[in-house]
Amino acid sequence: MDTLNYKVLEKTGYEGYIKKSAPEKVLQFGEGNFLRAFVDYYLDCANEKVNWNGKVALVQPISLGLTDLINEQEGLYTLYLRGSEKGEKIDRKRVISAVSRCINAYTDFQKVIEAACTDELEIIVSNTTEAGIVYDPECEFNQCPPSSFPAKLTRILYERYKKNKPGIIILSCELIDNNGKELLKCVNQYIDQWNLEEKFKNWIQTENIFCSTLVDRIVPGRIKEVKEIEMLEEINGYHDELIDVSECFGVWIIEGPKELEDRLPFKKSGLNVHVVEDVAPYKKRKVRILNGAHTGFVLGAYLSGQDIVRDCMHNNVIKSFMNQMLYEEIIPTLSLDKNDLKEFAEAVEDRFNNPFVNHELMSISLNSTSKWKARNMPSFLAYYKKEGKLPKCLTMSLAAYIAFYSNDIQRREEDGLICKRPKGNEYKVQDDAWVLDFYYDHRNDTKDQLVYEVLSNKHMWDTDLTEISGLEKQVVEDLTRIHTIGAELAYASCL
Structure with a gap:
């Protein structure tokens, strides 16, 4: 059976929403089940509901990951929303087309830097596990890449600053308290450690918005039963190595200034994503x-x-x-x-x-x-x-x-x-x-x-x-x- 991509999907006669091309407006550190069933799902819905017209470039944040599989499928994957709503059993399928590609930071960090320096980029999202937001003094500016996520982020933001690009919105989804504030703290530590100029530090503070967020969605992820996978692929008409499963419920609380509601596509899309003054x-x-x-x-x-x-x-x-x-x-x-x-x-x-x-x-x-x-x-x-x-x-x-x-x-x-x-x-x-x-x-x-x-x-x-x-x-x-x-x-x- 053919592996999912745009051509294969078209052959199956799939009638759901698909966005084949759009500017890469999001750089996302993390390509696992949770982000693909949560953030990328919401962005896919925003494309459909209000023509947000954006794509997400994923970054594989650790040495082992899904880059090859994601690129082979041209960013497409099947998401099943499964659960109960008002007592009724729900099992919905959606092919997610918000992802453009995946970049392996460990084999091509230059591509990550290039993706971070475009005029179209508006948002950086991360979910690098609870241990991801840490300051590691062993990280150096010229490493390709630095090992810690905050060090990688500092480096790519510095390259963006050097090219006179506007600041962006950083949405931290790691499961720690005050995740956005902790991430900004780490970035400032690297700026000091690497002796980067004061103007860059000011640019970080005044032109970028580091948001603490609260994420809430249960994502079981992979379907384990081989027979169920075979049945679904027979129904779908394609093989999908990236099938994802989540519950129906989801809410994303983003701490930031009120202006973010207009800059982000979620409120106008009617999605359960809210900008608030305080996430606590x-x-x-x-x-x-x-x-x-x-x-x-x-x-x-x-x-x-x-x-x-x-x-x-x-x-x-x-x-x-x-x-x-x-x-x-x-x-x-x-x-x-x-x-x-x-x-x-x-x-x-x-x-x-x-x-x-x-x-x-x-x-x-x-x-x-x-x-x-x-x-x-x-x-x-x-x-x-x-x-x-x-x-x-x-x-x-x-x-x-x-x-x-x-x-x-x-x-x-x-x-x-x-x-x-x-x-x-x-x-x-x-x-x-x-x-x-x-x-x-x-x-x-x-x-x-x-x-x-x-x-x-x-x-x-x-x-x-x-x-x-x-x-x-x-x-x-x-x-x-x-x-x-x-x-x-x-x-x-x-x-």
């Missing part, structure tokens, strides 16, 4: 609602006999417990527009109900001590301060956390704590070694003793939670319910 409240929204929902219900759900997130959304008690926690205890503590928060929470249920993703509860359970502290404890404390009483569901989720980490402890292994759940099978709790040692050391405690030792542990929570009036007593009662009537009925007692 949206990060908090994601952590407290999406991540907080996960950590808030999955540990008790696993003890009740559930294994997959989707199945939990088909259990009325667990789903109702999650929604009560979100709508009555978490959302009231957040500062964003309440309709915006409710819409985000409604999407969470659809995302958890994705029929194409078997998201295992045990995978979410990893490092739940730090997760509960980061995702759920702030909502718990804010609710208690605001309402003057304990939030029922968040308190129960704390008891479920303790139950999961202490349920019928069997033994301590090198990489985990082996417990047994009520249905009889053993499971491995995985967390920092000191956390696992703590629970193993307290395996013979009474419920009252264990709850006191957990809540008063400042190493865990940076505070003594027993000082919160009534919390210790309530957690003991909730833990007793979980052990006597089971986690599902304990959840039901909160409703």
Whole structure:
């Protein structure tokens, strides 16, 4: 079967949107599944919806990558958007044509520099993993290329400056806080290290916009089942080495001046991409609602006999417990527009109900001590301060956390704590070694003793939670319910 390219696609009679040629307006560091299912998808939609008329030149940021495959397919690839929207199963196909080519920075850095110095270039995008935005003092100006991404960026921006080209928008998508600010900090460090002129430093500050962004889309990426790939290729009429899969939901929050809404093509395209003054409240929204929902219900759900997130959304008690926690205890503590928060929470249920993703509860359970502290404890404390009483569901989720980490402890292994759940099978709790040692050391405690030792542990929570009036007593009662009537009925007692 022929490999996907424009000629092969035309032969198949494909009737979807395709943009064959346009100026390269974006230089993108990263050619993996996430960026192609997120940024390049949005830009492809902007081409279709408002004739943005732009292409994306990809840069392979590490020595091994997809350059040859992308160029063989002339930048084309098939994206499947799979998930649930308002309870309806969705499986949409779109051939993405926003990508023009891919450049290997390690074999042809000069081409990267040339792509960065055109009049048409408007945007640089990056997602070089959490470790990508680092300052490495070993990087030198004349290396081709410098090893770190910030050093590469400094070098190409310097070449652009030397050619008197206008500044551009830099959209950092790495999963670290203040990613744009951290990237700019690294660039300034290289300017100082390499003794580049002060005018260039001023140009960086005044003519370019380094944006911190928040990205949110689950991208499973490759289809693993050979039979499914063969079936799809038979339907499509071409072979595609770059098939990509993502959930339907996606939101991109970009921190920057209001003028960016007009310079970027997303708002006029009606896409779920927003320019805001401060990305922090949206990060908090994601952590407290999406991540907080996960950590808030999955540990008790696993003890009740559930294994997959989707199945939990088909259990009325667990789903109702999650929604009560979100709508009555978490959302009231957040500062964003309440309709915006409710819409985000409604999407969470659809995302958890994705029929194409078997998201295992045990995978979410990893490092739940730090997760509960980061995702759920702030909502718990804010609710208690605001309402003057304990939030029922968040308190129960704390008891479920303790139950999961202490349920019928069997033994301590090198990489985990082996417990047994009520249905009889053993499971491995995985967390920092000191956390696992703590629970193993307290395996013979009474419920009252264990709850006191957990809540008063400042190493865990940076505070003594027993000082919160009534919390210790309530957690003991909730833990007793979980052990006597089971986690599902304990959840039901909160409703």
